[in-house]
Amino acid sequence: MAAAAAPRTPVVAPFEVYRFDPAHDARPHYARYTLELAPHTPVLTALLKIRDEIDPSLTLRYSCRSAICGSCAMQVNSKSRLACETPIGPEIERHGRIVIEPMRNQPVLRDLVVDQSPFWARYASIRPHLVSDPSRPMPVGRENPMTPAEVDRFKETPRCIACAACYSACPAVEADPQFPGPMALAKLYRFVVDPRDGARQDRLLRIQREGLWLCLRCHLCTEACPKDVRPSERIRDLKEMAVQAVGVTEPGSRHAVAFAENIRRAGMLNEFRLARQTFGPVALLGQVGQGLRIWRKKPELMKRPHPIEGLDELRQLYDALEEPSEESR
Ligand code: SF4
Numbered sequence: 001m002a003a004a005a006a007p008r009t010p011v012v013a014p015f016e017v018y019r020f021d022p023a024h025d026a027r028p029h030y031a032r033y034t035l036e037l038a039p040h041t042p043v044l045t046a047l048l049k050i051r052d053e054i055d056p057s058l059t060l061r062y063s064c065r066s067a068i069c070g071s072c073a074m075q076v077n078s079k080s081r082l083a084c085e086t087p088i089g090p091e092i093e094r095h096g097r098i099v100i101e102p103m104r105n106q107p108v109l110r111d112l113v114v115d116q117s118p119f120w121a122r123y124a125s126i127r128p129h130l131v132s133d134p135s136r137p138m139p140v141g142r143e144n145p146m147t148p149a150e151v152d153r154f155k156e157t158p159r160c161i162a163c164a165a166c167y168s169a170c171p172a173v174e175a176d177p178q179f180p181g182p183m184a185l186a187k188l189y190r191f192v193v194d195p196r197d198g199a200r201q202d203r204l205l206r207i208q209r210e211g212l213w214l215c216l217r218c219h220l221c222t223e224a225c226p227k228d229v230r231p232s233e234r235i236r237d238l239k240e241m242a243v244q245a246v247g248v249t250e251p252g253s254r255h256a257v258a259f260a261e262n263i264r265r266a267g268m269l270n271e272f273r274l275a276r277q278t279f280g281p282v283a284l285l286g287q288v289g290q291g292l293r294i295w296r297k298k299p300e301l302m303k304r305p306h307p308i309e310g311l312d313e314l315r316q317l318y319d320a321l322e323e324p325s326e327e328s329r
């Protein structure tokens, strides 16, 4: 049976668009526009209509209008989206209006156009290129092929169109300028699992120290990604590979390993033990004041937890998870 055609009856679409021209405005404001458009109309088409018919000063970036170039990423009702592939109908149904703002975590140059230098600087910092492996030198004048199974290990990452929607959505980027960002880490993963790359160990060692563990595992990057690159899953893989390859070298990895060990031991966290394993006994002395404050407010957190029911089953799960996977071989 043929699929039902999308309804084309125009809907009233109230837009609130972030406007800021540093040459004239002391602070940003939101301009309101109301259009009548078919529900399947992409947000980008609506913005271009506003620019062409109502306000030619509206400034935005776009190019392909086909979800390929990545340049039209912006905040649509507070979510990082590609404007050219976001239809207005569902947005109006859900929110009653369409609020358009520039991408986050990057300085606004004008209206919806941001300065992407921080995004690209972090991308450059992970050395996003193959570092030749002396034991597997590049053949001269012919390809350096991989097997299909080797290519499969990073099949999602080449889909990335560098739109920075993940970067805009990431709270770790917002909180810490050292964090490389989800797209850069997904790209790093691509080189770490490439068997032709000779810098695997060095890459993992560096990224352990340079922000890998700042990721909060919130998965907002994966939710925002229009190409299903799944950066948060690649970051999870990197963490696992970093611990296996270079050990627990700083508090982030120590915390993760101690967390897993705590749960395996009793099925519950022992907060004191976790802090001691994460920071070490000496550094923990510096946390005594905070420990006392927690103890006063939540004494139950400082008690040794009783093992939970079903602990044996939980440990069996751990054993099953520790079976070496294809990825780690
Ligand atoms: S999962 Fe990590 S990288 Fe992704 S948005 Fe959250 S903090 Fe950022």
Ligand code: SF4
Pocket: 070, 159, 160, 161, 162, 163, 164, 165, 166, 167, 182, 183, 186, 224, 225, 226, 227, 228, 229, 230, 231
């Ligand atoms: S990982 Fe996804 S959201 Fe991030 S830059 Fe690439 S395509 Fe865009």
Ligand code: FES
Pocket: 062, 063, 064, 065, 066, 067, 068, 069, 070, 071, 072, 073, 082, 083, 084, 085
């Ligand atoms: S205009 Fe190219 S991705 Fe939207």
